[in-house]
Amino acid sequence: MTAVAGTEFQAAVEQLAAAANERREIEPLTDTWPALDERTAYDLQGALVAKHIADERTRLIGWKLGLTSVAKQKQMSVDRPIYGALIAARAINDGEPVAISSLIHPKAEPEIAIVTNRELKGPGVTADQARAAIDSASAAIEIIDSRFKNFRFTFTDVIADNTSASRFAISTLRVPAAGLDLRTLGAVFEKNGEVVSTAAGAAILGDPAIGLAWLANAMAERGLSLPAGSVVMTGALTDAISVAPGDVVRVSLAQLGSLSIRFV
Numbered sequence: 001m002t003a004v005a006g007t008e009f010q011a012a013v014e015q016l017a018a019a020a021n022e023r024r025e026i027e028p029l030t031d032t033w034p035a036l037d038e039r040t041a042y043d044l045q046g047a048l049v050a051k052h053i054a055d056e057r058t059r060l061i062g063w064k065l066g067l068t069s070v071a072k073q074k075q076m077s078v079d080r081p082i083y084g085a086l087i088a089a090r091a092i093n094d095g096e097p098v099a100i101s102s103l104i105h106p107k108a109e110p111e112i113a114i115v116t117n118r119e120l121k122g123p124g125v126t127a128d129q130a131r132a133a134i135d136s137a138s139a140a141i142e143i144i145d146s147r148f149k150n151f152r153f154t155f156t157d158v159i160a161d162n163t164s165a166s167r168f169a170i171s172t173l174r175v176p177a178a179g180l181d182l183r184t185l186g187a188v189f190e191k192n193g194e195v196v197s198t199a200a201g202a203a204i205l206g207d208p209a210i211g212l213a214w215l216a217n218a219m220a221e222r223g224l225s226l227p228a229g230s231v232v233m234t235g236a237l238t239d240a241i242s243v244a245p246g247d248v249v250r251v252s253l254a255q256l257g258s259l260s261i262r263f264v
């Protein structure tokens, strides 16, 4: 990396961290850095997450998939999945109130979270191997909050921004994966008691296990493996919805129970 590129890299990390910490929107990095490539974008993400972990004295607990459903890919005009990091300090509890004023322009997404029981190390991880590595599954809601104005970004911008990750809630009910077919798990997503969308687990690339295999293989491109005990949010099953103070969003998944978040 040249000295100029190194400065640009550090400036982008600082800008993204400040936008999140100060709750303000910024323009996409690619407006001024059009050549930003995928590899550098994941390096930016790694540096940004490391900064949040150091500043907040927290730790990495797992990973999140994004843009794994056709609904989300259409919503964001992107045709490939992405992944980001989950840090402990961003976890919230079932029913916990979330202040909209603490975020920029949050949206809520219904997801299936899983926990792994063995290391997955790509390349070449198959869906069957990934399925065997799923210990349990839980109902989850992700709150995304792009640091970019109006959620306008390119593929590499959103990767650098840790895939819009903000808060996440995972049900304490961890259902053993043995005997569960994640593909056919029905999902109902409600806002203020009204159904806004429905889906099944197969919305995630055909099977959340395919998503998990994709994650392990994508991480391998950066020399990373997915350790046993990782939490993985497998991606929004349906469109993300905007929320305002007073809204309650709820996801209910067959066999996994329900989980809700209240915005204040």
Ligand code: OOG
Binding pocket: 065, 066, 067, 068, 069, 072, 076, 109, 142, 144, 146, 151, 158, 163, 164, 165, 234, 235, 236, 240
């Ligand atoms: C990117 C993050 C997408 C998901 O579950 O699909 C995501 C975005 O839409 O801002 O987390």
Ligand code: MG
Binding pocket: 064, 065, 066, 109, 111, 142, 144, 233, 235, 236
């Ligand atoms: Mg998500």
